[in-house]
Amino acid sequence: MSTTPRSDAQTVVITGLGATTPVGGDVASTWDGLLAGRSGVRSLTEEWASELPVQFAARVAVDPGDVLDRVEARKLDRTQQLALIAAREAWADAGTPDVDRERLGVSIATGIGGALTLLGQWDIYRESGPRRVSPHTIPMLMPNGPAAVVGLEITARAGVHTPVSACASGAEAVAQGLAMIRGGRADLVVVGGTEACIHPLPLAAFAAMRALSKRNDDPAAASRPWDTDRDGFVFGEGAAVLVIETAEHAKARGAKIYGEVAGAGITADGHHIAQPDPEGKGATRAMRMALADAGADPTDVVHINAHGTSTPQGDVAEALAIRTALGDAAAQVAVTSTKSMTGHLLGAAGAVESLACVMALHDQLVPPTINLENLDPDVQLDIVSGQARKLADDRFPGAVALNNSFGFGGHNVALAFRSYP
Amino acid sequence: MADQQEILSGLAEIVNEVAGVPVDSVQLGKAFTDDLDIDSLSMVEVVVAAEEKFGVKIPDDDVKDLRTVGDAVTYIAQAGA
Numbered sequence: 439m440s441t442t443p444r445s446d447a448q449t450v451v452i453t454g455l456g457a458t459t460p461v462g463g464d465v466a467s468t469w470d471g472l473l474a475g476r477s478g479v480r481s482l483t484e485e486w487a488s489e490l491p492v493q494f495a496a497r498v499a500v501d502p503g504d505v506l507d508r509v510e511a512r513k514l515d516r517t518q519q520l521a522l523i524a525a526r527e528a529w530a531d532a533g534t535p536d537v538d539r540e541r542l543g544v545s546i547a548t549g550i551g552g553a554l555t556l557l558g559q560w561d562i563y564r565e566s567g568p569r570r571v572s573p574h575t576i577p578m579l580m581p582n583g584p585a586a587v588v589g590l591e592i593t594a595r596a597g598v599h600t601p602v603s604a605c606a607s608g609a610e611a612v613a614q615g616l617a618m619i620r621g622g623r624a625d626l627v628v629v630g631g632t633e634a635c636i637h638p639l640p641l642a643a644f645a646a647m648r649a650l651s652k653r654n655d656d657p658a659a660a661s662r663p664w665d666t667d668r669d670g671f672v673f674g675e676g677a678a679v680l681v682i683e684t685a686e687h688a689k690a691r692g693a694k695i696y697g698e699v700a701g702a703g704i705t706a707d708g709h710h711i712a713q714p715d716p717e718g719k720g721a722t723r724a725m726r727m728a729l730a731d732a733g734a735d736p737t738d739v740v741h742i743n744a745h746g747t748s749t750p751q752g753d754v755a756e757a758l759a760i761r762t763a764l765g766d767a768a769a770q771v772a773v774t775s776t777k778s779m780t781g782h783l784l785g786a787a788g789a790v791e792s793l794a795c796v797m798a799l800h801d802q803l804v805p806p807t808i809n810l811e812n813l814d815p816d817v818q819l820d821i822v823s824g825q826a827r828k829l830a831d832d833r834f835p836g837a838v839a840l841n842n843s844f845g846f847g848g849h850n851v852a853l854a855f856r857s858y859p
Numbered sequence: 860m861a862d863q864q865e866i867l868s869g870l871a872e873i874v875n876e877v878a879g880v881p882v883d884s885v886q887l888g889k890a891f892t893d894d895l896d897i898d899s900l901s902m903v904e905v906v907v908a909a910e911e912k913f914g915v916k917i918p919d920d921d922v923k924d925l926r927t928v929g930d931a932v933t934y935i936a937q938a939g940a
Contacts, residue, residue: 507879509879513900569907569910570907572904573900573901573904574900634904678940
C-alpha cells in the first residue's frame, strides 16, 4: 500500500476532463468507444492519398468545423481548434472554476505544432505570392499556439507552457502542470495535448522512417500492439485536456474529483534519435521515478495504459521495461494500449491516455487492446485483449495506474494516477 | 469603377467573411477597431482582400488613416478613379 499519505494541500487531483478523438467528439463518447473496442482508424478518401504508401489514418470523429463558430475557427490552426474544444469541455466539466487568474496556469503540448498552417500558407505563397499569406499564419503555426489560445480563453496568467518532446509531449504537459502546482506557482492548471497534421507531407515523412503500418487493405486492424503481425503505428489526430488542482482547492470550491495525479517520472535514453533503447532502461527509470514520486509501490499498480504504438521494436522494449520496473508485481497489472483504437495521436497521446487512466480507475474498467490475435512471445504481460476488463475491488482504494509515453529523441515520461479517495 | 454604394457592400462582405460582423452593421460611420472589433491582424486581411476585390493598392502607410468604414470607401473610390 501507499506509504506516503499526502495532505489535501499536497495532493493534486483531476476535476475536469475534455476530449475530441478519433473515437468520439467528447469524453463520454470517447470513453464509451474505448470500452466497446471501437476503432477510429479509416481509409483516407482524399485524392492525394492514392500515391502514398500509407492510405489511412485516425481522424477525429467530429470535425472541429462542426463545433466551432466559422469566424473563430478560421483564425485557428486545427491543433488549436481541437485543443479549444477539449479545453472548453474540461473547463465546463470542472464547474467553470472561479479562480484567481494569476494562480491559473496552462500546460498544453503538441508534438509537431501548426504544420497544416505552415504547409497551407506555403501553398498560397507559391500560388498567389507573399502578399496573400495570412497575417494569422505565425500565431497559428507556433507550437505554443494551442496553449496560448486556451490560456486566452480562460484568462490564465500564472504561466502558459508548451512542453515539446515528440510523442511524449502530452504526458510531459501533465507533469509540467503537476510541477506548477507543487512548486506553488498555480492553484489550478489546465493540462493536455493536441495534434492535427494529417497531410501528405507528414504522412510521407513518417512513412519514410518506416514507422507507419501499411495495412491499407484493413485500416481498422492496422494498429495492433503486441500482436506478432504488427507493422507500425497509425497516424492520428485529436486532443485531450484535464483540469488539475490541489484536493484542498477542489474541496473548497465543492468540485467533483475523478482521481489523483500522484506522480511523474521523466528521463531520456541517451541512445538514438529515433530508436528506443532495446532494453528500455530509460522507460524503466521513468516508471520507477513516477511510482516513487507518487509514494507508491509496484504492488499498488493495477493498470498500465502503455505507449504500445504497434511498432515491432518499441512494443517489445516497453514490455521488457514494465517487467523490469515492476518486477513480480507486473503479473498483477492489467496492461492495455488504447492506441489500438485511437491510433497514435503523437503530442496528444499522453493526454488522451492520461484521461483513459483516470477513467479506468474511476470506473474500475480497463479498455481492451483490439486486434491482438497472436501475442508476441517476447511480451510477457497480462494484456487486456478483446473486451474491457473490470478491476478487482480488493485493489481499491489506493489503486495506481501508470501511463507511459515515449518520444523520438529518446524522451520517456511515466505518469502515476491514483484512485481517489 | 464601382460607386460608393458598391464599394460599401463589397467591403461589408469582406468584413463579414474575415470577422463575422453582420453585413448590415458595416456602415460608413463605424470605426473598424472600436465599433467592429477588428484587430490589426484582421485589418490586414480586410485590406488585402479589398485590394484584390477592387483592383487598387492600399500601401501600409495609408492603412493607419483608414479609421472608419467611410474612410476606406472614400480611399478605394479615389484610388480606383
